[in-house]
Amino acid sequence: MKQIVDAKTSGSRKTYHHGDLRKVLLDAALMEIATHGAQGLSMASLTRRAGVAQSAPYRHFSDREDLLAAVATEGFVRFTEVLLEAASNGDDVTALKRMAIAYLAFGEKNVELYRLMFASGLVSGAGSDSALKRAATSSFQPLLERVTASDPESSLISAHVRWGQLHGLVMLKADGFIHDPTEALMGVLSF
Known part of the structure; x- marks a missing residue:
């Protein structure tokens, strides 16, 4: 600063x-x-x-909600960068697994930001052409693209299910229901 x-x-x-x-x-x-x-x-x-x-x-911000929307937007931008970096650091065969590990690590390291991004209702209340809605939508694209590359037939549904698994794990760990290390969790997930 x-x-x-x-x-x-x-x-x-x-x-x-x-x-x-x-x-x-x-x-x-x-x-x-x-x-x-x-x-x-x-x-x-x-x-x-x-x-x-x-x-x-x-x-710069009209009120607290405008500020929170800007923070969430920045969070989604950072989250997308983390996923893209993980996907690009190795071969295509293991890209989806690396993204899943990066997803879980981001959620664990940024619990409160993750909650703001995914559990605050800001995205659902954002305008369809807002920076927040665009950033949130863009954050799903790396996962969708990797799933489509491996399973073109049911790509959207498969991507949603995998996203749901990752999101659930992040939230359950954040709320203290799961204490298993990420590596152990990845061993049983279908990534």
Whole structure:
């Protein structure tokens, strides 16, 4: 987080100007969500964590829901990048398995972000042409493409079932119902 100190001061308080305030706010929101969950995020807690004025977030986000939608959008973009990277790091035969492992690892490392992305209702309430809806839809494409490559006949249904398995495992692990390591789980899944 890069901060540039303004030479102007009022009393003993220095003012801070951020080169990319939107990114600073999104990063601060991600940290706050990771620590306290999305329900714990308020605009006041965000401004404290980011070290900016209380009015600063409103330059980029109309309200808390707009901010959460932007965080979820960034989460889906990162999630898609993780899946694509996993698919490209090896042969085509094991690409789907590598993606499944990457999916589970992303969910485990980013539990609260994952909940915001998949369990908050933000996507279902987003407009069909919103950045959030596009990012969420795009995150399914790598899995669909890999499943289609291996099973063209029932690709969409097969992709949905595999997605459901992975999503269920992430949520059950996050809620403390499953404690098995990812490697053990992958041994019994059909990936």
